[in-house]
Amino acid sequence: MTKQIHLWAFLQGIGFYPTAWKHERARPAGVFSMDYYASVAKLVEKGCFDAIVFGDQLQSRGAGGRTPERMAMPTLDPVTLLTAMGAVTRHVGLVATISTTFNTPEMLAERFATMERMTGGRAGWNIVTSVHPDTAGNFGLDEMPPKGERYTNAADVVAKACELWAQMDRAGPALPQGRPVLVQAGQSPQGRDFAARTAEAIFCPAATIEAGVEFRNDLRSRIAAVGRNPDGTRVMPGLSCVLGGTEDEARANHKAIMDLADPALAIEYLSESLCCDMTGFDPEAPLDHEHVIANTLLPAADVARAVTPAGEAGTPLREFAMNFMLNPRGHNVFIGTPEQMADMMITWRDEGACDGFTLQPSYMPGGLEDFVEGVIPILQQRGRYRTEYPGSTLRETLGLSPRVEDAA
Amino acid sequence: MNKPFIVSASIADPLLAVPETGKAILDAAEATGLDLLVVGRAGARPFDAQVVLAWAAPMSARIGLVATVPASNAHPFHVARALSAVDFLSAGRTGWSVIPEGAEQGMAEDMVGAARALWDGWGSDTLIIDKASGRYLDASKVKASNYEGPFFKVAGPVNAMRPQVGQPVLVVDAAAAIAIEDADIALVDDAGEATGATKRLLKVDASADMAAIAARFEAGEIDGVHFTLSDAMAELPAIATLCADLREAHPAGPGNLRESLGLPLPATASNQPDGARVPEIA
Ligand SMILES: Cc1cc2nc3c(=O)[nH]c(=O)nc-3n(C[C@H](O)[C@H](O)[C@H](O)COP(=O)(O)O)c2cc1C
Numbered sequence: 001m002t003k004q005i006h007l008w009a010f011l012q013g014i015g016f017y018p019t020a021w022k023h024e025r026a027r028p029a030g031v032f033s034m035d036y037y038a039s040v041a042k043l044v045e046k047g048c049f050d051a052i053v054f055g056d057q058l059q060s061r062g063a064g065g066r067t068p069e070r071m072a073m074p075t076l077d078p079v080t081l082l083t084a085m086g087a088v089t090r091h092v093g094l095v096a097t098i099s100t101t102f103n104t105p106e107m108l109a110e111r112f113a114t115m116e117r118m119t120g121g122r123a124g125w126n127i128v129t130s131v132h133p134d135t136a137g138n139f140g141l142d143e144m145p146p147k148g149e150r151y152t153n154a155a156d157v158v159a160k161a162c163e164l165w166a167q168m169d170r171a172g173p174a175l176p177q178g179r180p181v182l183v184q185a186g187q188s189p190q191g192r193d194f195a196a197r198t199a200e201a202i203f204c205p206a207a208t209i210e211a212g213v214e215f216r217n218d219l220r221s222r223i224a225a226v227g228r229n230p231d232g233t234r235v236m237p238g239l240s241c242v243l244g245g246t247e248d249e250a251r252a253n254h255k256a257i258m259d260l261a262d263p264a265l266a267i268e269y270l271s272e273s274l275c276c277d278m279t280g281f282d283p284e285a286p287l288d289h290e291h292v293i294a295n296t297l298l299p300a301a302d303v304a305r306a307v308t309p310a311g312e313a314g315t316p317l318r319e320f321a322m323n324f325m326l327n328p329r330g331h332n333v334f335i336g337t338p339e340q341m342a343d344m345m346i347t348w349r350d351e352g353a354c355d356g357f358t359l360q361p362s363y364m365p366g367g368l369e370d371f372v373e374g375v376i377p378i379l380q381q382r383g384r385y386r387t388e389y390p391g392s393t394l395r396e397t398l399g400l401s402p403r404v405e406d407a408a
Numbered sequence: 409m410n411k412p413f414i415v416s417a418s419i420a421d422p423l424l425a426v427p428e429t430g431k432a433i434l435d436a437a438e439a440t441g442l443d444l445l446v447v448g449r450a451g452a453r454p455f456d457a458q459v460v461l462a463w464a465a466p467m468s469a470r471i472g473l474v475a476t477v478p479a480s481n482a483h484p485f486h487v488a489r490a491l492s493a494v495d496f497l498s499a500g501r502t503g504w505s506v507i508p509e510g511a512e513q514g515m516a517e518d519m520v521g522a523a524r525a526l527w528d529g530w531g532s533d534t535l536i537i538d539k540a541s542g543r544y545l546d547a548s549k550v551k552a553s554n555y556e557g558p559f560f561k562v563a564g565p566v567n568a569m570r571p572q573v574g575q576p577v578l579v580v581d582a583a584a585a586i587a588i589e590d591a592d593i594a595l596v597d598d599a600g601e602a603t604g605a606t607k608r609l610l611k612v613d614a615s616a617d618m619a620a621i622a623a624r625f626e627a628g629e630i631d632g633v634h635f636t637l638s639d640a641m642a643e644l645p646a647i648a649t650l651c652a653d654l655r656e657a658h659p660a661g662p663g664n665l666r667e668s669l670g671l672p673l674p675a676t677a678s679n680q681p682d683g684a685r686v687p688e689i690a
Contacts, residue, residue: 029535032496034466062552069543070544073545077568079459080459087462087464106481111456117425117427173423
């Protein structure tokens with residue numbers, strides 16, 4: 001019995017790389033137009049993906065007094081985009097990220113219930129607690145609630161939202177899936193425990209097959225430990241790619257994307273990612289990891305893990321920033337031919353590193369087109385990927401129970 | 409100059425939030441030539457009108473889409489952001505109507521103030537998106553909103569760009585307990601009613617005396633009419649017939665919702681005379 005591969009398309013913004021918007025096949029202004037979202041939604045559906053996923057950030061652009069001029073805008077509101085994409089498609093699932101820290105259960109239950117009805121049962125909720133410290137100011141707070149508190153609150157918000165959906169479902173019109181599919185993205189032990197109790201699908205980074213196996217096994221044992229069935233949860237690590245007809249061509253394509261970034265841009269992006277302004281530092285001087293750790297607005301321990309080894313080795317800031325750009329978010333990045341990529345995906349699936357992948361095209365829409373035209377037909381020929389949708393709701397597509405009868 | 413006779417209707421039927429029936433209702437509203445479809449109203453939830461608008465944006469071509477926002481179940485940051493997105497996806501056809509339902513006194517006004525401040529944190533000419541120079545935006549055109557009202561404190565700006573219409577068209581119901589002196593459109597029960605708004609639409613039903621309405625329109629007392637729908641599929645064709653003559657004599661213009669209805673762009677320091685622009689890119 002060959003294991004089927006699930007696929008999600010993570011389409012927030014204009015691609016995986018911060019320079020992606022400058023690529024000759026990128027359409028950066030598209031993210032402000034319905035035409036763009038309609039065409040990529042139809043392409044994803046043609047590729048039979050389970051779902052489109054949008055992340056979300058609630059901090060303002062330009063918060064903290066610096067507005068990077070050379071980086072594409074992350075997003076319009078994900079629920080809005082996904083509902084509009086749902087209006088022009090029939091099958092593809094729609095997973096929207098919404099924070100439990102900055103929404104009441106009433107607010108988000110109402111939004112998702114409407115989305116769920118209007119899209120005929122294709123809604124999913126990527127449950128996040130928001131990390132970026134500058135988010136607090138947009139909701140009248142001076143600082144973020146501590147992580148433990150955010151996760152405790154998240155459990156309450158999810159429980160209350162499920163209750164509200166059960167009520168709405170009974171009152172009608174029915175919610176086609178009973179409630180949206182619950183998705184989680186988070187990595188720490190707290191995040192994993194929360195996922196184990198709640199999630200029907202998980203979006204996570206796994207840079208290597210070993211990391212994927214470790215994560216999935218760990219999650220499955222945590223799920224079993226809380227008395228749920230591990231087969232009721234799909235683990236969907238991120239996957240970015242740059243393809244080419246030959247390996248050399250793929251490498252050249254990748255180099256062309258990297259060449260769109262100069263060191264100053266890389267440092268600007270690093271500053272954004274680590275929440276510490278390093279744009280005024282000498283690019284040739286060693287990365288000042290102590291300064292970064294002392295001044296980052298993110299949890300210092302997480303940032304320390306990312307910068308300490310390079311800082312202690314005396315790596316120049318420029319070099320660290322350029323390397324950071326090669327793999328900014330800890331996901332698996334594949335460079336090669338479509339055949340090789342299909343082989344890799346099948347191996348990961350067979351080795352238990354994942355149930356499928358969350359594709360993060362390197363630039364948009366070209367990177368998505370290359371994958372849909374190049375890789376999907378190969379997976380289909382090998383019998384590892386669907387050629388049509390099994391039903392109409394996201395639960396059916398994911399192979400989960402078709403409806404949650406009493407969500408509460 | 410010929411000003412348009414504006415025809416508006418509000419709908420709070422849950423069937424609008426189900427795709428099969430919703431599409432038929434929306435098509436009928438467009439066929440009627442409605443200028444504004446106000447989605448939701450006081451006392452009639454449960455559906456999130458902002459999400460209905462997101463669905464309606466690609467399903468419609470001309471109609472103005474107005475979300476009813478209950479101040480008690482929303483936050484200005486989320487509202488400002490969602491409506492900005494709807495406005496881009498609908499190519500500038502978005503409006504909103506804050507209702508005080510269930511909210512403490514002053515909260516609806518605070519919602520309006522906060523959302524406007526969030527939109528105004530972006531200049532309308534912020535985006536550059538020039539691949540050759542690598543400049544995506546002009547940082548000098550982005551500023552914090554630092555709004556602080558009795559209920560909402562929001563740093564801002566909204567993290568998703570200024571709407572094409574500058575700020576979505578603000579519709580207030582004069583019967584609601586909301587004190588807004590500079591709305592774009594007021595829905596009034598009586599043409600003599602004093603409300604501060606650029607345009608006034610008289611609330612009527614399908615038995616309205618259209619000759620009297622035409623006279624009031626010509627006299628400048630009102631700018632159009634507003635119908636409260638309870639059975640949209642039955643009522644919309646009747647509205648089309650009722651308003652046909654006035655509509656033909658005073659049609660809406662081309663362009664986004666503000667342009668077509670003759671509503672000025674909000675005069676804020678960050679809003680340019682021709683509104684927000686997304687540069688064209690090959
Ligand atoms: C793959 C991935 C994607 C994420 N996407 C978002 C997002 O879009 N918005 C957000 O606020 N947080 C996002 N997060 C953050 C998580 O929700 C979580 O808050 C964060 O990882 C810290 O929790 P942890 O220490 O448990 O991982 C993401 C995390 C991961 C691992």
